[in-house]
Amino acid sequence: MKFTLYGRPGWGSVLVEPQLALYGFDYEMIDCGDLFGDEEARQRLAKVNPLMQVPTLVLPNGRIMTESAAITLHLADLAKSNKLVPSPDDPTRAEFLRWLIYLVANVYPTFTYADVPARFVPDPQAAEAFKTKVGEYREKLWHPVEAAAGAPWFLGNRFSALDLYIVAMTYWTPRREWFAAHAPKLTTIAKTTEGAPKLSEIWKRNFLR
Ligand SMILES: N[C@@H](CCC(=O)N[C@@H](CS)C(=O)NCC(=O)O)C(=O)O
The missing domain is CATH 1.20.1050 (Glutathione S-transferase Yfyf (Class Pi); Chain A, domain 2)
Known part of the structure; x- marks a missing residue:
């Protein structure tokens, strides 16, 4: 059960990495390179995310997720935890x-x-x-x-x-x-x-x- 997170220090991957850590999920990081300055980096990421943005997350079942909010909700589901996402009956x-x-x-x-x-x-x-x-x-x-x-x-x-x-x-x-x-x-x-x-x-x- 291992996740792969494409990102770059300080970029959008930092919205997801702490969540993986707090749930105790096993994950590896792949540095996507400079998406603004390096066309090769963009083309490499395009293979997993046509929008060429991070966070891009490969789930343990091999499926790809993008969009940090969707990832946030899905990780809570996978973790079966309300630690980071209040459950539907929570007033917040x-x-x-x-x-x-x-x-x-x-x-x-x-x-x-x-x-x-x-x-x-x-x-x-x-x-x-x-x-x-x-x-x-x-x-x-x-x-x-x-x-x-x-x-x-x-x-x-x-x-x-x-x-x-x-x-x-x-x-x-x-x-x-x-x-x-x-x-x-x-x-x-x-x-x-x-x-x-x-x-x-x-x-x-x-x-x-
Ligand atoms: N809606 C996306 C936005 C992701 C995003 O804009 N990421 C920035 C990094 S902080 C990016 O990859 N920018 C590259 C670009 O705009 O080409 C999300 O919430 O995950």
């Missing part, structure tokens, strides 16, 4: 689903469009202006997340996969300094989650090199 379930999907449907695509804006807006000046606008929009998207955040975890007393997303995504642009100034609750959640000894090796490998 609706809130969990709402914000999980919000993060992947609203926040995550801003990176797709603004990481390499020239893919969508060929003119360099227009691309720069587009990147700035998408960046501003991304900041706006974080305000409702901050407003909805509980303590000590996003869902209040209940730790969940959302706390793992918050650690990773607050390392991404607009980055920790911005979150400290504009999203203090999310910053505290990120720090508390990162402080848990079980995952320290994973966070270190991904963000603190």
Whole structure:
């Protein structure tokens, strides 16, 4: 029962790796290479994920999963555990689903469009202006997340996969300094989650090199 996770330190694989670890699943990591700068890396990944994105997860039965939110829900099913995903009768379930999907449907695509804006807006000046606008929009998207955040975890007393997303995504642009100034609750959640000894090796490998 072994999973294979395609990823890269600090990239989207870091949303899934801590989940595999917390469930105690056996997994190996494959570095996908620089998907933005290396066409060979893109073509290699295209064989398992036509969108050439990570996380890309090969399940123990050989099937491929992409989309971090789908992976999050499926891993909880496979683990038969409610450790990271509240079960359907849990009062926090609706809130969990709402914000999980919000993060992947609203926040995550801003990176797709603004990481390499020239893919969508060929003119360099227009691309720069587009990147700035998408960046501003991304900041706006974080305000409702901050407003909805509980303590000590996003869902209040209940730790969940959302706390793992918050650690990773607050390392991404607009980055920790911005979150400290504009999203203090999310910053505290990120720090508390990162402080848990079980995952320290994973966070270190991904963000603190
Ligand atoms: N909807 C996907 C988004 C994955 C994603 O955008 N991953 C980024 C890395 S953080 C990526 O692979 N980007 C490469 C590209 O956009 O070409 C998910 O939630 O898993």
